[in-house]
Structure formats: structure tokens, C-alpha cells
Amino acid sequence: MESWHSALSHLECGRCGTRYDADEPQNLCTCGTPLLARYDLDRVAVSTSDIAARPPDLWRYRELLPVRDRRHVVTLGEGMTPLLPLHSYGSRIGVPNLLVKEEGLLPTGSFKARGAAVGVSRALELGIERITMPTNGNAGAAWAAYAARAGMRSLIVMPKEAPEITRMECAMTGARLYIVDGLIGDAGKLAAQADGWFNTSTLKEPYRIEGKKTMGMEIVEQLGWRMPDVIVYPTGGGVGLIGIRKALDEILTLGWLTGRLPRLVAVQSSGCAPIVRAYSRGSAVAAPWEDASTVAFGINVPSALGDFLILQAIRDTNGIAIAVDDADLLASQAACATTEGVLMCPEGAATLTAVEQLRATGWLDGSEEVVVLNTGSDLKYPHTAVMTEPVLLAKDGLLPRE
Numbered sequence: 001m002e003s004w005h006s007a008l009s010h011l012e013c014g015r016c017g018t019r020y021d022a023d024e025p026q027n028l029c030t031c032g033t034p035l036l037a038r039y040d041l042d043r044v045a046v047s048t049s050d051i052a053a054r055p056p057d058l059w060r061y062r063e064l065l066p067v068r069d070r071r072h073v074v075t076l077g078e079g080m081t082p083l084l085p086l087h088s089y090g091s092r093i094g095v096p097n098l099l100v101k102e103e104g105l106l107p108t109g110s111f112k113a114r115g116a117a118v119g120v121s122r123a124l125e126l127g128i129e130r131i132t133m134p135t136n137g138n139a140g141a142a143w144a145a146y147a148a149r150a151g152m153r154s155l156i157v158m159p160k161e162a163p164e165i166t167r168m169e170c171a172m173t174g175a176r177l178y179i180v181d182g183l184i185g186d187a188g189k190l191a192a193q194a195d196g197w198f199n200t201s202t203l204k205e206p207y208r209i210e211g212k213k214t215m216g217m218e219i220v221e222q223l224g225w226r227m228p229d230v231i232v233y234p235t236g237g238g239v240g241l242i243g244i245r246k247a248l249d250e251i252l253t254l255g256w257l258t259g260r261l262p263r264l265v266a267v268q269s270s271g272c273a274p275i276v277r278a279y280s281r282g283s284a285v286a287a288p289w290e291d292a293s294t295v296a297f298g299i300n301v302p303s304a305l306g307d308f309l310i311l312q313a314i315r316d317t318n319g320i321a322i323a324v325d326d327a328d329l330l331a332s333q334a335a336c337a338t339t340e341g342v343l344m345c346p347e348g349a350a351t352l353t354a355v356e357q358l359r360a361t362g363w364l365d366g367s368e369e370v371v372v373l374n375t376g377s378d379l380k381y382p383h384t385a386v387m388t389e390p391v392l393l394a395k396d397g398l399l400p401r402e
Helices: 048-052 058-064 089-094 112-125 139-150 163-170 184-191 208-212 213-221 239-254 273-281 307-316 326-340 348-362
Strands: 009-015 034-040 083-085 097-101 130-134 155-161 176-180 231-234 263-269 320-326 370-374
Touching: 009 155, 009 348, 048 213, 058 112, 058 213, 058 239, 083 213, 083 370, 089 097, 089 326, 097 213, 097 231, 130 139, 130 184, 139 155, 139 163, 155 163, 155 184, 155 326, 176 184, 208 213, 208 239, 213 239, 231 348, 239 263, 239 307, 263 273, 263 307, 263 348, 273 307, 273 320, 307 320, 320 348, 326 348, 348 370
Parallel strands: 097 370, 130 155, 155 176, 231 263, 231 370, 263 320
Antiparallel strands: 009 034, 083 097
């Protein structure tokens, strides 16, 4: 059996640089900033061919993941989701080299399984027995499932408007579930009151981002260890965007690929766009968004703890932040489904609208290879689907004539 090795070195504050012991449970820096896992990259002695010989899951990148002992890995088979071309739909909107990273095929139906797999595994390794978190739905469902598989207890708090199926998932996997009449911030305040439960809120523990960064690793590996020109990401808390940037920095340092970083695009809803507003104003942080509302519930995040990291990732790569209307993203969702057979969740569909609008403004010239992230299965959002054709009824057991 191949040896297991993590090059995890320490944790580091994303703002002030203070170092922390990675082998003790940690939340935020004393300055209130998220902690980032750092690795001794000089100790990583594997090559891309070594990685190619490993099983097709996210643990193939274990040197750059924080779990030190394979016995602590909690897995439901997550990782290596397809990177699908959308040639017909892309040509229709003027970007023929359009691809989608299809995360809806992961356990629990969303990309949240990546963060949960690594976060729960590391929590188990550190001796944590009870976890709590606020969620807009999918993250809670994922963390509750992985906690159950690890033999841990979970306490999940979600807004009442979260997709009902995610509530059911939490309940069925044994979570202690609370529903709050409010938004994700209100859920966070309630979850923070849970004494004796380790807080795994977005970026309030350092290992969810390590699972999410494997999206970036997979994209470049699936492209033959090269980068696309642009990566477009639906942005709420922004962990995936921050993680992708972190992954690209690490594998560039290792020499696994060369070239410029892809331009990173943060997509939000016009009903909740704090990052877009901060980007357009040239701000380093994002002020909270008032009266947030969108059908893309996963990105209905009025205030992101990692706002400065999101904005830094966009600007450092000459990217952009863009907001799209709910009506437009639902139209894009339907058009992609009828053209390609790919039914995106509302958050994923928002990236399609963003690409179309960026092509229309000339920010994209149409020659770029563009990867969009579909972060979950739309089957978890049955109320958002738009019928583009009438439903025909059979009468007397016969099909109607065309």
C-alpha cells in the first residue's frame, strides 16, 4: 500500500500572518480573520504521473491536504467530477470553448461534500466529537452526512427559506436541526450560542477550504496540467473561489504547471451582491448587503467573512465581479438544459448568465477557454425550474397529434 503523507506545516492568519499550531483545534485568528493551512512544499516529492496512478477521488492530492493519517479519512467517494464541454450552448452565447465542472454528482448532491469530507476528517483527527454550523442548506446537509459517517454529532442551523430537501437530509442523518426566521447571518448568531460544539462555520475553521481547493486541482489535471483562461464561480461565502486560487498557487510553486493564473470571476445575484459592489468601488472589504434575496439561495450571503480574500483573488488575476438578475439566470438554466441536457442549479446557472454578459460587453472576446462551476444538482431546487414547453396530457391512453 502506498504511504500516506501530508505536508501540512502550520496555520497562518490570512491578514496579519500570525502562525498557529495545526495540530490543535483552531477557529479564527485573534484579529478575527480566517486561518489558512500552509504546507512545506519542499517535502512534496510526488509527480503528476504519481497522482495519475491513484484512485480518482480528491484524496489523490493528499500531500496538499491536512489529514495526516489515512485512518482518519471520512469518505463517501467524493471528487473527480466531470469537466464537460458545452459547445452548443457556448457557441450560442459566443463562447464556444465553454466547459462546466459538474459538482452536482458529488455525495449529497453538491460541492459542499468536498469541504465536509476534509473538514470532518481533520476534526476527527483532532479529537473533535461535536460540530455546529449555520447553513443555507447544502453545506449543512453535507456536514451532517459526513459527521454521521464519522460517528460525530452535528448541530445545524438554517434559514426557513432554505431548500426543504436539505432540511430533510440533515434530519435523516441525525443532526440536531434548528430553523431560524431570517438569513444566514441570523443562523450564524444562533449556531455560535452552542456551547461545547466546535464551530465549523464558513472560514471559521481552516479545513473546509482545503477540500474546496481540490476543484482547482481537478480542473487543471483534467486539462492536462494546464490552466484555462477563465474560471467563473458563483460566490456567496466564496470559499471555493479562495480555495481555487490557493490550489493554483500551491501547484505552481511545485512546478506541476506553468503559465499565468486564469482570470477569476465572482458571480453574485443582483439581489445580494456585496462583493460586486465592493469590487466596483475599489474597496478592499465588502459592506453587508441589506434586504438580500435571490432564488440562488446558496449565494444569498449578505456578508462574507473572507471578503478581502475573495476581492484579492479577483484583482490579482485580473478578474472581475459581476451581478446577474434572477430572471436571467433562470432563463440561462432553461436554455442550457434544452441545448446540452445539463440542468444546473440556480447558482451554477448564474455563471452562464455572467459569461453571456461578459461576452456581450467585450470582457470576453470569445476565444477564451472558460470553465464555469455548477455547484450542485438542481434536483435539490425543484421550485426554480422553468418550463420552456407546455406539458401535454394524454387522453384516453393515446398520445396527442403533433
